[in-house]
Amino acid sequence: MSIEITLMVLLAAMLNAGWNTLIKVSGDRIAVMAVVTLLGSFVSALALPFIDMPDPASWPLLALAILLHTGYHFVLPVAYNYGDLGQVYPIARGSAPLLVTLGAAFFAGEVLSVIPFFGVAFLAVGVMALAFDQRTGLSQNPRAVLFALGTGASIAAYTLVDGLGARQAGSVMGFAVCLTIGDGLLTFLVASTWKAKAIKQVVRTNLTPAVLAGGMQVGAYWIAIWALAHAPLGMVSALRETSVLFAALISTFILKEGFGVWRFVSAGLIACGIGLTRYKP
Template sequence: MSLEITLIVLLAAIFNASWNAIVKVGGDRIAVMAVITLCGSLVSACALPFVPFPHASSWPLLALAILIHTAYHFCLPIAYHYGDFGQVYPIARGSAPLLVTLGAAVFAGEVLSFLPLLGVLFLSVGVMSLAFDTRTGVTRNPRAILLALGTGAFIASYTLVGGLGARQAGSALGFAVCLTIGNGLLTFLIALTWKFKAIKSIAYGNLIPAAIGGGMQVGAYWIVIWAMAYAPLGMVSSLRETSVLFAALISTFILKEGFGVWRFISSGLIACGIALTRYKP
């Protein structure tokens, strides 16, 4: 993976950590997610006239990616209902790259060589190990762990389907823009049926943070879809999930929550993983 793609995917990871933090602290999490995704879809709608429309051959994958991404938008807040942010987020994000790497090998014929594959493993283990940081004060809930793993499966699925669709679309950005319009509107409409009052409250009281979160959400996804058109799916997915490390750094240096021993271990594994994914045989 080139240095340019590595750096821009790391930027997407920062965006991803930031908008997830907004979901965490914004009140009713499903309602916050709905408003964020709606704002993101509006940002994407503004970008639509400036990107090529995806080829018709990619439309079935586009529709499937929209459905999977929408399911993810609901599974993640439900997982947060049963488990803490410090438990759910690392497990969900850390399990996804391994599943993407396996799916890419099966469906796209992308078999990584030993060292990049080891880098993916290091990144995934490093991300998931943050769930064991005792400074986060997490409560171990088996239901939360199962939901986090289910969320990871949704992340892996929409990543794989979206990456393959972008390669067929003729325009990776055009595919990403259409996808984020579709899943944002669908998520909002579904949530509106039973979270109307909470959504109304957030729209009046926290619209600016939600709008910022929506911009970062779609920006992160645009970057990742673009990168997957030019780099192996599993490696891009792994780098994106370093967002968990950035979330830990935010909590340490901005929220002053401390930097426990597991964060040192996780940081070392993630740094090794990034170095190995850049290996060129």
């Protein structure tokens, strides 16, 4: 993976941590997610005059990606109802890269060599190590772990479909823009069927953070889809999950969710993983 793609994916990781934190702290999380994704779809709509539409051959994958992203938008806030950001986020994001790597080998024929594979493994283990923090440990909330693992599976599924669809679309940005418009609208429509009052409350009281989160979410997805179209799926997925380091800092210094030695262990493993994924034989 080139240094340019590496840096862009790290930027996406920062944006991802930011919008996930806003989902965590801004009230009814499903309602917030609905508003955030709708605002993100408005941002994406502004880009329509400047992009080429994806090739019709990619439309089935685009439709599947929209459904998978929409499902993720509901699984994630539910998981946050049962666990802290410092627990749910590392497990969800850390379990996804290994699943993506296996899926990429099966569906895209992308078999990593030994050293980059160990880089992905180090990144995944380093990410999940954050969940062993003393105050957010695995043993304290098994239900949160189950929801987090379910979220990780949904992340892996949409990452694979995103990457394969973007490669088939001809226009990577066209695929990304249509995806973020579609999943934003669908998420809002589904949520509004039973969260209408909560959505109105979010608009009245938390519109500013929702706007910020919507912009960060769209930016993170656009960058990630662009990277998935140009680099191995498993490596992009693993590097993107370094967002947990940023989330760990946020959960420690802003949300006051505690700090432990596992965060130092995690940082070391992630640093080793990044180095190994950059290996060129």
